[in-house]
Amino acid sequence: MANTNADNAFMAGSDNDTLYLGPAGTDLSSVTALDSAIPEALTDCGWITDDGIIIGFDDSVDKIRGHQGHGVVRTYMSDSSTTFKASLIEQKLRLLTDYMSGESQAAEGGGEVTITAKASRQVVRMAAVADMFDVSTGRHRRYVMPIVELGERGDQEFQVGSLTVLECNLEIIGDYKLISNESGLLAG
Template identity: 40%
Template sequence: MTTNALNALIFGSDNDSVHLGPVTSLTSVTGLTTAIPAGLEDRGWLSEDGLSLELSDSIERLRGHQGNKTVKTFMSNSDTNITAALLETKLSTLLEYLSATATKVGTGAAAIARIEAPASRRVAMLSGVVDLFDTSGVGAHVRILLPTISLGERQGVAFTNKDITAWNYNLEILGGFTILTNAKAIVEDPKLVAAP
């Protein structure tokens, strides 16, 4: 057995970020330092649980007559989601989460935001870029490109004196996603084929 602790990554860097915004092309994001499209906004602090890539798969078993043994399986359901609790109450986050509209009322120090939210929400279609940086000292950077994601099911929002108000985003990935990384265990693997 060959083990290498340098291949074990830990995230939670000060530079970890989730950028979200209206659906936009991410084809210009070709590397780890490529500029993120202007329409995507850094949503700030994440909860201590960080961000999760959720894989939800279920299979159907086709059984044979003899002994009712499984002969074949097929994927009957396969979904991929990104989940993160956003801790900063920003206008974009509020409007997406509540399917709301907002206007500014008044001027100067007397100005307020008036947010109108319907009792029933709609699906919000978004794009996103996630940047994650290893904190264990190996210098790995992971960037996840999310060209089309939907914010559908929401959770309630607690306003208490015991915790930070969190906007729990459960983003369903539609059509696929791309991972860019400089992690040595991946980049230096001989099975990795050079792009044409």
């Protein structure tokens, strides 16, 4: 009989799931545990669509074949990258300004803001932390990504009966960390 444990399955979507984004160069070296404080430079992105957060692994493997029987002798990773995707519902100044590759200026008195956006966007380098909690066990996963780049953006749609969303497709640059207290991961 198989040795199964449903507590080892992870289901995100709790009320506490949070994505934090901030400027490149934000020092995340103090974020070493699940209860480490999030640096103030990072913005809590707020509501995320029910599509959730997606960490994508884009890998291509090439096969080296031998002469005898044209069998596979070795394989090697010819292309590999990791993406982090989330569609943000809340419109916050720093996030929208980065999304539009723009610059913002608040009017005197604080009643208005103007974002001057570029018609051709640029890649925006950022830092990110994502906290996800299992909805039934409360176990916690924290992804710490010192360098992500916002490149491809989705369309901003303004339609009756739907929310305007910022589709963030972030490329993870360099190493990132996963910190967790999940029992299945602690068991080794």
